[in-house]
Amino acid sequence: MSSHRSRPRRHSAARRRRLPLRYLLPVLLLVAMLAMLMLRGYVHSEIMADHRIQPEAATDHVPEKILDGGPVIDTRGGQESSRSIDDHKLVLTFDDGPDPEWTPKVLDVLKKHDAHAVFFVTGTMASRYPDLVQRMVEEGHEVGLHTFNHPDLSYQSSKRIDWELSQNQLALEGAAGVRTSLFRPPYSSFADAMDDKSWPVTKYIGSRGYITVVNNTDSEDWQRPGVDEIIRRATPHDGKGAIVLMHDSGGDRSQTVAALDRFLPDLQHHGYKFQNLTEALGIASAHTPVTGLELAKGKAWIYAVQASENITTVLVGGLAVIGVLVMGRFVLMLLLSVIHARRVRRKGFAWGPPITEPVSVLVPAYNEAKCIENTVRSLMLSEHPIEVIVIDDGSSDGTARIVEDLRLPNVRVVRQLNAGKPAALNRGLANARFDLVVMMDGDTVFEPSTVRELVQPFGDPRVGAVAGNAKVGNRDSLIGAWQHIEYVMGFNLDRRMYDILRCMPTIPGAVGAFRRSALEPIGGMSDDTLAEDTDVTMALHRAGWQVVYAENARAWTEAPESVQQLWSQRYRWSYGTMQAIWKHRRALVESGPSGRFGRVGLPLVSLFMVLAPLLAPLIDVFFLYGVVFGPTQKTIIAWLGVLALQAVCAAYAFRLDKERMTHLISLPLQQLLYRQLMYVVLLQSWITALTGGRLRWQKLRRTGAVGAAPGALPHQRNAAVAGDDRRPVA
Known part of the structure; x- marks a missing residue:
């Protein structure tokens, strides 16, 4: 008898242990689903996106040596210097990627012609396609930061700029296990376009340890002007060196890929070398391997983003x-x-x-x-x-x-x-x-x-x-x-x-x-x-x-x-x-x-x-x-x-x-x-x-609120049933 009585108590205790879990799991699942959707909105630039572009401003406070200098601007340690690329050297740069369709094709063409390039990646894209960033690094290319959400930094506070840099760097660390010292501002062009709005940002970026890289040859491939025109705009004159701006994301880049496949062998035939930026400048690599906690944080970020992408795909399905x-x-x-x-x-x-x-x-x-x-x-x-x-x-x-x-x-x-x-x-x-x-x-x-x-x-x-x-x-x-x-x-x-x-x-x-x-x-x-x-x-x-x-x-x-x-x-x-x-x-x-x-x-x-x-x-x-x-x-x-x-x-x-x-x-x-x-x-x-749980019948508390049915009239009576209604029951 004692064992029989103790069994219900064990079952009751088991129910008490399981019940909070059953209530907790649905709530946790809902919270996790919302968190994944929020993360996806964050990574897809749907939360903090800022599409404003600063109009041209005066250049009174920009040093002449910067306006007349090269496309590599270094303001680290308080200095204000710039450098150009030597003759017969070209640094191909690609902005706004990686893109799952076009970046692999660009990488294939570069590999085909044994050429290196610099990819300025956004944090949103690097977080979503980390394998492409890893491939860039493994194939000998350099990677630079292009902010996380691609805003015009001249509109942003120093706190927002720090956030854009750190998040972009976090994505790069998680994707390829490296940090970079190269940075390109969104919506940038030539050095002589630096003005009183963008110059303070460039100096601040330098104080954070980054070299700012603009360009002096723009293919304008984003306009899709045709393969011949892209090649013409990207080709420097008289054998001079240059930093060439192209894009591997942001739309249809088929013309970019086709132009690249002709551009590389043509200029190599004329004695040009296609190198990373640091190779062309003869300085130490822009990449620094990360280990320990920094690497773990980057990997965790990438895993979380990938989970949000996969979960969102399932939710969309x-x-x-x-x-x-x-x-x-x-x-x-x-x-x-x-x-x-x-x-x-x-x-x-x-x-x-x-x-x-x-x-x-x-x-x-x-x-x-x-x-x-x-x-x-x-x-x-x-x-x-x-x-x-x-x-x-x-x-x-x-x-x-x-x-x-x-x-x-x-x-x-x-x-x-x-x-x-x-x-x-x-x-x-x-x-x-x-x-x-x-x-x-x-x-x-x-x-x-x-x-x-x-x-x-x-x-x-x-x-x-x-x-x-x-x-x-x-x-x-x-x-x-x-x-x-x-x-x-x-x-x-x-x-x-x-x-x-x-x-x-x-x-x-x-x-x-x-x-x-x-x-x-x-x-x-x-x-x-x-x-x-x-x-x-x-x-x-x-x-x-x-x-x-x-x-x-x-x-x-x-x-x-x-x-x-x-x-x-x-x-x-x-x-x-x-x-x-x-x-x-x-x-x-x-x-x-x-x-x-x-x-x-x-x-x-x-x-x-x-x-x-x-x-x-x-x-x-x-x-x-x-x-x-x-x-x-x-x-x-x-x-x-x-x-x-x-x-x-x-x-x-x-x-x-x-x-x-x-x-x-x-x-x-x-x-x-x-x-x-x-x-x-x-x-x-x-x-x-x-989970194999068992559910007991749950009696509802009645109030007696439902009275006579609509249409029921007091004078109506039940039809009689033949037989003795006092019949004994079992």
């Missing part, structure tokens, strides 16, 4: 998937719902002979003292002959006594120790007198016509179960209104679609009907999953029964009134649905009705009820990303387009259900907030499933 799913689901729902509505409302439509035989209504109840009287009294107004069996599942709040004290005709109470809803329903089945059985929740009220409408499809002998139209009764609060939209649009519109496709995945626990002769061969209600309604529906499909939807069989249920209660309910639903899909997975490879459901129903349920809700927040994540990082206008238009499509579907669903459109006012807010909550719930369910 997920966005494409959810886009297809959302659009496909909306189109399917609209088209098939129209077909469903026309079929049901077609003149003369009938499932078969009218069903008039009595029905057993099972009401499993666990601590439903606040609701049970409303539930039972609503059944007494039924237009169809019924017996009511309330199965008290070990309630401790007097639920059974409340029902017994009502002393209503044809209402019986069956008591049992607490064993869960499936066991309670099976106990009710064992005590039911009739073959047709209606199941409902203890917090739900029926309209007078609900039972009659619910059982009419059984006129077709192929029908084994019928799903009713569950509606939110407590819709006055914001969270209730959101669930009301979800029930009408997300559940009932879906059921019309599934009805036409003959793969209804769930008979709602609040309002459903079954043939007992269909339930008994499959073992009744199973407790294998936490979604017994989904489980039994799938089992009926596999057994060859049809499951249909009765839209006029309305039931009013009490929805959760707090975020915590909603979380608990949806967590159980999500996890239970996953369990049911996994339990019935063999239907995918089976033949007959089971195979049809497996190859049509299971994929649709997996896509629309598991994958789509999990990916749906990507729409909002990328909406926020686009608003912050641009293009803002296109992003807002695209998001509003998706919202408009949802609004059309919701309005059509409300029209079918004859609901007031005023509740749709909260639809935009629902899409922004409610969907995120559902995402975290579903993610937590995935984590629970993948």
